Structure formats: C-alpha cells, structure tokens
Amino acid sequence: MKRKLRAITLGCSKNTVDTEHLLGILADAYEIVPDGKADILLINTCGFIGDAKEESVNVILEAVQAKQQGDFGQIMVFGCLSQRYGQELRQEIPEVDGWFGARDFSPLLKALGVGNRKADRYFTAPGRPYAFLKISEGCDRRCSYCAIPFIRGAHRSVPIEELVEEAGNLASRGIRELEIIAQDSTFYGLDLYRRRALADLLKALSDVDGIEWIRIHYSYPADFPQDVIEQMASNPKICAYMDIPLQHISDSVLSRMHRGVTGEWTRNLIAQMRAKVPGVVLRTTMIVGFPGETEDDFAQLLDFVREERFERLGAFTYSEEEGTYGAEHFPDDIPADVKQQRLDALMQLQSEISMKYNLSRVGSTVKVLVDDYSGDTLICRSQGESPDVDGEILVKCDGEDNPASLVGKFIDVRITEADVYDLVAVRIP
Numbered sequence: 094m095k096r097k098l099r100a101i102t103l104g105c106s107k108n109t110v111d112t113e114h115l116l117g118i119l120a121d122a123y124e125i126v127p128d129g130k131a132d133i134l135l136i137n138t139c140g141f142i143g144d145a146k147e148e149s150v151n152v153i154l155e156a157v158q159a160k161q162q163g164d165f166g167q168i169m170v171f172g173c174l175s176q177r178y179g180q181e182l183r184q185e186i187p188e189v190d191g192w193f194g195a196r197d198f199s200p201l202l203k204a205l206g207v208g209n210r211k212a213d214r215y216f217t218a219p220g221r222p223y224a225f226l227k228i229s230e231g232c233d234r235r236c237s238y239c240a241i242p243f244i245r246g247a248h249r250s251v252p253i254e255e256l257v258e259e260a261g262n263l264a265s266r267g268i269r270e271l272e273i274i275a276q277d278s279t280f281y282g283l284d285l286y287r288r289r290a291l292a293d294l295l296k297a298l299s300d301v302d303g304i305e306w307i308r309i310h311y312s313y314p315a316d317f318p319q320d321v322i323e324q325m326a327s328n329p330k331i332c333a334y335m336d337i338p339l340q341h342i343s344d345s346v347l348s349r350m351h352r353g354v355t356g357e358w359t360r361n362l363i364a365q366m367r368a369k370v371p372g373v374v375l376r377t378t379m380i381v382g383f384p385g386e387t388e389d390d391f392a393q394l395l396d397f398v399r400e401e402r403f404e405r406l407g408a409f410t411y412s413e414e415e416g417t418y419g420a421e422h423f424p425d426d427i428p429a430d431v432k433q434q435r436l437d438a439l440m441q442l443q444s445e446i447s448m449k450y451n452l453s454r455v456g457s458t459v460k461v462l463v464d465d466y467s468g469d470t471l472i473c474r475s476q477g478e479s480p481d482v483d484g485e486i487l488v489k490c491d492g493e494d495n496p497a498s499l500v501g502k503f504i505d506v507r508i509t510e511a512d513v514y515d516l517v518a519v520r521i522p
Contacts, residue, residue, distance in 0.1 A: 098123035098205075099131035099165075101156075102217065103149050104139025106310075106481065107274055108172060109217065110227040112137045115198055116215035122207050125215060132166040133205070138174035140244060142412040149174045157188040169193065171201050173244050196230075196246050213262055221464055222501035223270035223306075223480055224263045228256055228294065232276035233283075234313065236340075237351045237419035238383065238411065241276055248277070250285045257297050264303030267501055270462060271304055272479065277313045279321065292320035299330040305503065306462065308479055310336040314362055315353035326370045332476040333370050336405075338378040342397035343390035346383050349423060356393070363401055374477040376405035381439060382432030383411045384423035391435050398442055404450050405483055406443045410436050444513050451484075451511035458507050458521060461486050466496035473506065473518075484514035491520065 098119060102112040115135070116125055123133070134156055138149035149172075156168050169191040175182060176194035183192055193201040199209050216224075231246040232239075260271060273295075275281060282290025291309075298307055307330050309321070314337060325331045341347055342356045354362075366373055379394065398406065410432040413425040461473035464480065471488040478484060488506050490496050510517035 095122065095124040096132040096166075097126050097130070098133045098135065099126050099128065100135040100137065100217070101152060102137045103152060104137070104141065104145055104173065105274075106225045106272065107227055107276075108137050108139060110214075110225050110274070111172070111195075111198075113214040113217055114212075115201070116217070117212040118198075118202060118210055119205060119207055120212070120215050122205070127217075130164045134160075134165045134168045135201075136168065136170045136172075138170060138172035140173035140175075140177045141240065142409070142414065144412070146174060153182075153186060153189065157186060160188065167191070169201065169204065171195065171198070177240065177244050195244060213266075214259075216266075220500065221480075222267060222462060223272060223464070224268045225272045225274050226256060226260060226263070226298075227251070227274050228278060228281050228291075229275040233280065234277055234353075235351055235418065237349060237423070238380065238414065238417055240414040240417055243416060245276065248280055248284055250281050250283070250290075252285060253290070253294050253297050256294060257301060260298050260301045260304055264301055269304065269501055269503075270306040270308065271298060272308050272310060274310045277311060278309055279312045279316075279318055289316075289318040289320075291318055292324045295321070295324045295328065295331055299328055305330060306332050306476065308332040308334055308336075308476075310479070312337045314339060314359055317362055319365075322366055322369050325373070333372055334374045334376070334476055334479065335366060336376045336479065340378065340380045341383065341386075341390075341394060343386070343393045346386055346390050349385060349419070350380075350383060351418065356397070360397075360401075374404045375401075376407075376479065376482070377403050379406065379408040379439060380411050381408060381435040382427040384419060384426055386411075386427060386435075395439065395442060398439065398446070402446050402450070403443070404447070404477065405479075406439075406446075407482070408436055408439050408443075448511075448513045451513065451516060454508050454516065455511050456508065458505060459486075459518075460503055461488070461506050461518070463488075463499045463502050463504060465500060466490070469496060471496060471499060471504075471520075473504070484516065486516045486518050488518045488520055494520075 139145040167190040171193035172195050175192045179192045229250045231248045232242045233248040413420045459475040461475050463471050463473050465472040469490045473486040505521040506518035508516050508518045
C-alpha cells in the first residue's frame with residue numbers, strides 16, 4: 094500500500110500553486126489525503142511579514158505535537174519561512190524531520206524518494222472552475238520593505254509555450270478562469286524575451302479553448318506596459334479587473350519605499366486605465382505606518398483613496414523585516430497603536446466606498462461564473478470579483494435547478510441586494 098501524504102499550505106496563492114505542482118509529482122508514489130493522519134506531513138510556509146511568520150511557526154509546532162501523539166510519521170517543512178530561517182529553525186524545532194527551501198524542490202523530492210519530473214497539477218480544491226497560473230518566480234524589484242527578492246531570488250519567467258500548455262491542461266479539467274499571478278506580473282518576459290511580454294502571454298492564453306476569463310494580479314505601477322491596458326480594452330477574455338498594489342501616494346513615502354514612482358505618476362496611470370477600460374475594477378493594497386510616515390502623509394493617502402474610490406482595497410500595517418533596506422536604514426518609528434489607528438481609519442473609509450459601489454450595482458444585469466453552491470444558493474462571481482480576496486454574488490436556485498450541475502457554468506443574473514462585501518442576485522432565464 095502507498096504511504097499517506099498530507100500537505101498544508103500557508104500564505105499566498107503562489108504557494109498554493111507550488112504545492113499543487115509538487116503534489117502532482119508525488120501523486121504516483123503516495124496516497125494524498127486532504128486531512129487527518131498521514132505517514133508524511135508537508136507544510137508549505139510563508140515568511141513575508143510578521144503575522145505570516147508567526148502563523149507558520151504555530152502550525153509547525155502544532156504539527157510537532159500531533160506527531161508526538163502519533164498522527165504523523167514525519168514532518169517536512171518547505172517554502173519561504175524555511176528558505177529564510179532554515180538554519181535557526183533546525184536548531185529551535187529539531188522534531189521536524191526535514192527543512193527545505195522555496196526555490197528548488199529537488200532536495201525535498203529526493204528526501205521523499207521521488208525524482209523530479211513533469212506532471213499535471215494536483216488540485217487541492219477540486220471542483221472549482223478557476224485556477225491560479227504562476228507565470229514567473231522571484232523578483233528583481235528592490236522595494237525597501239520587502240524580503241521576497243532574497244527569499245525567492247531573481248525574477249524568472251516561465252516560457253509562453255509552457256504556460257499555454259498548462260492552461261490547456263487546466264481547461265481540459267474544467268477550469269474556465271485563469272488567475273495570473275507572480276511576484277510582479279508586469280515584469281514578465283524581460284529575462285526571456287528582453288521585453289515586457291505580458292500582453293503577448295495574454296493573447297496566447299486567450300486562444301486556449303475552454304478558457305473564458307483571464308484575470309491579472311500583482312501588477313506593478315512603475316513602467317506599466319501600455320499594451321496590457323490595450324489587451325484589457327480589446328480582448329473580451331481579459332477581465333476588466335486589475336490588481337495593482339500601490340502601497341502609498343505620498344512622494345516622500347514612495348521614495349523611501351523605493352517604489353520607482355511618484356504620486357503624480359500613480360494618478361496618471363489610474364486615469365489612463367479608467368479612460369481606456371471603462372468600468373474597470375481596480376484592486377489595490379496600501380501600507381500604513383511606514384517609517385517616517387507623517388500625519389500629513391497619511392492624510393494624503395486618505396484623500397487619494399477618497400478621490401479614486403477603488404472598488405477593492407486591502408491594507409496592512411508596516412512590518413519591519415530583517416535584511417531589507419528599510420530595516421537597515423529607517424527606524425520603525427511609528428508606534429503600534431498609531432499604525433492600528435491609521436489602518437482602522439483607512440479601512441473604515443474603504444468600507445463606505447465599497448458599500449456605495451455595491452449599492453450602485455443593484456438592478457444591473459451581469460454575467461457570472463458559478464464557483465460553488467451551499468444548499469440551494471449558488472456562489473458566483475462576475476468579472477468584478479476575484480476569488481479568495483473579493484466578495485461573492487449569491488444566487489438562489491430555482492426549484493427545478495440542480496445546483497451541482499451549474500458549477501463551472503456562466504449564467505446571467507440581476508443584482509437585487511448589496512452589503513459591504515457580498516451581493517445577492519436572481520437568475521435571469
């Protein structure tokens with residue numbers, strides 16, 4: 094009998110893709126179980142910011158306790174946390190049987206007795222009609238707060254033909270929407286083709302039969318490729334949705350962050366997107382409490398968000414990360430309670446913006462993709478909602494409908510109710 098293997102993935106969707114590729118290679122040699130006891134437990138960790146690191150350590154410690162109780166035979170840890178702190182962790186948690194990094198899975202596969210090979214991804218959430226497609230690894234940016242470049246290494250693009258092949262395989266398994274992800278998706282192609290090639294990749298992916306929606310995540314504002322905006326405006330398969338983390342608007346803060354843009358550049362870029370792609374949904378992320386952020390800097394950020402009215406916005410407080418330029422050159426001088434107050438104020442403002450935006454959609458008719466169902470309620474999304482991070486559109490099934498048969502299908506609905514996050518709709522026959 095095959096030994097049982099279980100995987101726990103922490104952190105971002107990029108880690109989920111890594112785990113799924115790894116499990117695809119292991120699927121022939123092991124019986125992969127979603128939960129419960131196992132001979133081997135794999136933990137894919139996150140080491141991006143303080144809260145993520147703490148969560149990863151806590152999960153490892155809980156797994157060690159479960160191992161001592163007989164739930165697991167071996168524990169093997171990989172990913173960003175162990176790439177960054179592997180030596181220290183080996184000494185502090187010796188009960189773990191193996192520590193491996195995030196850049197090369199060959200040592201982990203060798204420890205598991207499996208050779209590295211090409212294999213289909215193993216879906217950790219089977220049945221959903223969307224999949225994340227990681228188009229590159231690493232990052233050449235040097236944002237002063239970010240540890241990703243020395244955790245994940247330099248930017249490395251996956252060739253277009255390999256991504257098209259993977260997309261075709263995903264489509265053949267019922268995937269209808271691709272979520273494009275990378276550390277910086279707009280940097281795609283510079284290493285392979287000596288030019289930004291995200292627009293070329295989007296065109297190639299849109300030719301894959303079965304793929305109906307393609308959504309762009311983690312784009313970077315500096316030197317944003319204009320042909321990507323043109324693709325979004327002209328290609329019906331490219332969702333009118335852009336995830337573009339901006340982090341701040343104050344020139345002084347952006348300069349210390351090493352973002353490579355100014356507030357004026359940022360405003361102009363947003364104006365171009367909204368002008369060329371009417372109705373585009375913009376998701377962004379902000380950092381509050383960066384070293385040296387004054388009351389005036391934060392007021393500028395609030396004014397910017399109030400003016401631009403982003404349809405989607407997330408934020409977090411600055412976390413000093415050892416080894417980064419910011420940690421070495423900028424004292425973390427904003428008290429924790431001030432950071433939290435600023436975060437609360439920003440998110441309160443965004444809640445009001447989100448509520449007004451969602452209310453403005455009541456009465457409109459939209460095309461949605463059915464992701465799942467709960468009882469007689471379909472859980473759906475339009476082009477304006479990305480999975481995992483945005484709200485959902487909830488649609489009651491008619492008595493004659495079989496909810497399970499509608500998962501993965503596109504249907505038309507009319508929005509009837511709204512709250513800050515989710516929408517309620519009825520199906521249009």
